[in-house]
Amino acid sequence: MAEYHCPDCRVTMEETAIQSESGGALTADSDDGSAVLEKVGMSTSTAVESVRCPECGLVRLYADGN
């Protein structure tokens, strides 16, 4: 994965895992207005990757596949 830096501390953020209470993976809505994809039943959500700042604890989520 790409390297991310905390906007406050400027340190490298570490990969972390965030899950919903039910244990399912989090996804981000990636609807780009393509109605065709929805008509054929393709998902418009995409996986997210999460990173955490070891200094201040900031957690950021990045949508995959863009």
Ligand SMILES: [Zn+2]
């Ligand atoms: Zn920080």
